[in-house]
Amino acid sequence: MTFKIALVGCGGMGRRHAHGYIELRKYFDTVEMMAVCDVHHDVAATVASEIGEATGSTPDIYTDFDEMIAKADLDGVAIVTSTPMHHRFAIKAMNAGLHVITEKPMGLTLKACRQMRDVSKATGNVMAVAENYRRDPMNRLTRALIEAGAIGTPYFALDIGVGSSNGAVMHSTVWRAKKEQAGGAPLDAGVHNADMLLYLLGGANTVFAETTINEKQRTLRPMSEVAPGLAAMYDHRKEDGFSIGDTVEQTAVDTAFAVIRFKSGAIGQLLMTDTSHGQSLGVSTISGSEGTMYRPRSRSGESPRIVRGDGSEVTGDALLDLVPDFELDDITSTLWNGVKQISSYDMDFREIDSKILAYEYLDMVQAAETGGQPEVGPQEGMDALALAYALMESSVSGLPVSIEDVAEGRVSKFQDDIDAEMGI
Template identity: 25%
Template sequence: MTVSFGLIGCGFISKRHVKAIAGCSGASLAAVSDLKEDRMTEAIADYKQAAGQDKEVTAYTDYTEMLLNEDIDVIVITVISSLHAKMAMEALNANKHVILEKPMALSIKEADSIIDLSQKKQKQVMVCHQLRFLPLLSKMKEVIDAGQIGTPYYAIASIRINRSKEYYESAPWRGTWKHDGGMLLNQGIHLIDLMQWFLGNAKSVTGEILHKNLSKETEDAAIGIVTFDNGAKGVIEANVISQPSNIGYALSVFGEKGTLSVEGPSLSRVSRWHAEGSELDIQELEAFSKSFDEQLAMYKNLIESLNDPDAEPLISGSEGKKALEIIFGLYESALNEKPVHLPMNDFSTLSMLKEKRD
């Protein structure tokens, strides 16, 4: 069975999705939608070149017309963050499965609505936390779950990158709480997703944020302490003001009997691997991870779940909400200056505008 995809949003991030669909033997791009016709033309050309075939791909300037196309099985949403939930709900109501770029929503209620509707419609939602598919990080998860570092005690997620004033000024929605969400939602969410994937469900968050760049609304730096159900602690330290350029990303897990630590742009470099009974060729695994296409693996995982009625994708809507809720907890803690217990009843990034009103 070939799964037919429709893509909403033909900007920069969509290129990885187009390439993955073209490279997946069980997938076909049927349609694209964008307000700019030149971007649709480019996306279609990229797909045809990558797929090696001159297959017809329909272009829609109105994505709601694409949702009426009964030949499309899955809608891929790669637009600005504030439209993610709205478009996901519309796609689900049109009886489509959904691949949804992070963050899945800008409020708890929106995330819950997506999850509830996907269950009601019996349609899959895949949230794009594709780093889970990297061989090195999959192995890290396997080693932790097997107890090879003993009881996990502590983890650190470090994001030290640079986003210039020009970056935010290049698009008016960037750096706004209403349309973009915060720095953690955009640049930090992948590492926070991995941290909770490794350590389990979180039960409370305490956080603080720093905001100095007055040309935008969102935070420049954030610090959080997460307590997990198993008693482990997690530290989040993130900023977009590292000068003059990115320092990078790092994720470390410290356990009773071992330490696992990875770093690099895609977390594909090992800085420490000490785990009981974990004998592996680190250099070989690093090289494999660097050449591995995690985006393609994500698409294959979704297709497998569509072909198996008892399966769901690795990063379902419920899974995608977990990192989102930790970040929202950190933001609310920063606003109210007290710990936040999870799960949260509600939170929206619009709540962060309260800081300005106060």
């Protein structure tokens, strides 16, 4: 059976989804992209023609989501708009009988996510989240190593992403500067860090954090300056009402320092800011009773590395001796050219990114066809967003907050403004 899907939101990440679909079609013919939609016709048309050239079949172009849902012959939709539309489109799609995969974060706020979760439950349609970092084979290996006790009992994690955007708007996207649109590095990017910490260390109980906006006046700079490695995938997008060089008011938190207590008893420290001028620091480690795991950058293909108390190191293929049963799942293995055991790989970013996106689509389709749950469904999507928003909620209250209370709406002061502004 062919699963018929449409893509809504054809900006930077939407184009990357198109590349993921093109990669998927090299290995599988079970998914077909029937339509693409963006409020900007030419933005959607760029993505449609790229798909057409690569696969021989050009999706139909829409500028209105409701019209697409009514007219196109679909089994599901991939929602890759800016974050405020995720819940609106997901709920409409599920109520129309379609399965959904939405980009991270799952929804604008936890209230939006709860609505999505409830509609998925009521309709029985899949609500998957395209959280990509954990699907990197190196992160699969890292988790297998931790689970096998390769660093002993995990004591604490350091997750430090401290750098400078030189006063630029994140990713040259104005919505990322805005609180009510779920912007700001600690939230928009931090939800990846949150998911990875939970993936590697299990559930978390509480967060205490201080957050701030250090730089309220930002400049819209071209993507070629802000993130040169991604620029080619973002050069077709449109920024309504703004031009390069414009000043943009940043209302989203740009700096967060947090301490997390995991259910296992382990402690995590998460630091994120793009206002660290003259200093760039990236630390991603988990220390335990038998040594420290140095985590590679997601989608770098680099091998994890374990350093023991006596200074000895285990990395590369020697890691596989510690987890002899570790194997990639069948879909990942097919996408990674048939390998089952892997300790590093050498591919360019676009190829890696595309393979992971292909995996995410196939995982969602498998859930839809079997009536099962995708790997990252409402629970996992909400857990990661609740941890990211717990940083904001703790800073507003001045107290440690329970992540479950954030997930279920018992703590929501920071998000109440967003929900009110967006009318939910």
